[in-house]
Amino acid sequence: MPIIQVENLSKIFGKNPSQAQKLLDEGYSKEEILQKTGNTVGVNRASFDVEEGEIFVIMGLSGSGKSTLVRLINRLIEPTEGSVKINGENLAKMNKQDLREVRRQKLSMVFQRFALFPHRTVLSNAEFGLEVQGMDKSKRSEKAKEALELVGLGSFINQLPGQLSGGMQQRVGLARALANDPEVLLMDEAFSALDPLIRKEMQDELLDLQERMQKTILFITHDLDEALRIGDRIALMKDGSIVQIGSPEDILVNPANDYVEKFVEDVDRSKVLSAQNIMKRPETVNIEKHGPRVALERMREEGLSSIYVTDRSRNLKGYVTADKASEAKKNDIKDLTEIMETDVPTASLDTPMNEIFDMIHDSPVPIAVVEDGKLRGIIVRGAVISALAGSEVSINES
């Protein structure tokens, strides 16, 4: 079962939400509803599931409702309609006491501008969640120290937050959230206030932490690069609605509509796309059946200067070039093994594109994409360039 299930979740700000809700159901846009009723649609019938242990990113520009959405999930903002289930329990219908328990035990939040308590030391900030739960002093300080150790702040415990840099402050924010040992971390633009270098460092550390602790993370961001970097799945929001949910590649490769397409237009694709996104179906010859003659014929048909050689079960053996093949034909050599080159440039399915870029530069032949020794596809120079340009990327159906 998904750990978070969000169904038809809506938030309408204003005096007459039911009227606005009706218009929304009739298909009016956010602006039209604002004009007609004076109500602002914050989130419009959002539905999604988050699986345990996954980093789910909600991404959108400012005003798209992503921050409202995350606050609806721990009910810092009351939903107008819909349900939020954590482990099957509906938060939207919960009484205050139960809600408080869920916030204490299951959900922790990390804030954009850190939201550390300036009058408390780093340690006592990290202790906050446990202190609120009524845990006794020695136990909570031990747990808080562990959490601070985890984010690399073990030696700063007696400082005040104001004495730390932005990146360190956010580590405290993260430690405060982790000290509770929650099931879900809600991170609201957690790295947006940091400068780019620190931001990247924090992203890496978050991925590390995630690998070690297997927390479920709901991450809000307006930065597509960040979303693509850390997200297992990404939900794109616009005007309060979720426009598309998918893996980073899905979003880049199959944008659901013009909006998403525009959004992903200027992403640095080399960081996100991998070999499998740009490879194409290879032309091959079978080492057990074919000789140089067939190889030459195939190359001529397809206009290639080299061709890959496999066995019957598509295990990659090597490649032959057109020159070698025609020479062999003249000398009446029948066996491909004699003229085959075995020094093959290979990549695996998930080799990122920026690595392929370096490889293909020095390679005389297309790069072979190999999985368990089997040839799955090839990458030609043209495909790399067009993928970088963002056009005509095709997924090889496997």
Added chain:
Amino acid sequence: MSLNFLENFSKIPVEQWVGDLTDWITDTFEFFFEPIKEHLGNFIDWMSETLQLVNPVIFILLIALLAFFATGKRFGLAIFAVIGLMFIENQELWAHLMDTFSLVITASLISVIIGVPFGIWMAKSGIVQAIVTPILDFMQTMPAFVYLIPAVAFFGIGMVPGVFASVIFAVPPTVRFTNLGIRQVSTELIEASDAFGTTGVQKLFKVQLPMAKKTIMAGINQTVMLALSMVVIASMIGAEGLGQKVIEAVQRNNVGLGFVAGISIVILAIIIDRFTQSLNTQKGD
């Protein structure tokens, strides 16, 4: 209808009503006012007498020491306190100073005890704020002398009605600043507190009050100063202290006495003001 149509209305007997109301309150709540009058009166007397038991020289030295440490080991306030207090002692106003000091401290304490919870209540509820704000405006703009009248009706003459009038006059800044301080706590911190599952009380004591502390202390400083400024006025209904001397000077047209008593009040005011302020700034620096 002539322009003088207003003359058609007879005078509304507001005066009569308020008078009657005060009488009614005096009679009805006598059981309430009497013990206050007695206990509070005893407390102030006890405080003043206890303070007077201390030898002035020792007292001055103690104040100087406190001032030295409260201001972060600086000599300014300590030296001022020594010279100022020695001057007051020299002018044979020591007993009066102790009376005034007791009155101010008592009135300030009561103001804080009433004012801070009220400020918290205001901060937690928009409705309470809407109701209390104009009442505070009223309390601060009404000429302070007017409070003396019901004060006398409820508590007779002496120190207690002086404290009562001082509290009414001095409590608004504490209420206002407490409200302001709590409302100024950033929404992100409130959200953080809520997100970790605090109860209302936990949020108040772990986040809101600590964050509002400086603002509240500024309000308390104002309250103490206002209470001190009521000392002279309260003397008109028999509150003992330096104010008494000022009134005496006015009645006898004695400029000299007026100046000496006046300057004594100023000295006390400066010492108290710097003390409360240094309590507030000390930690931040």
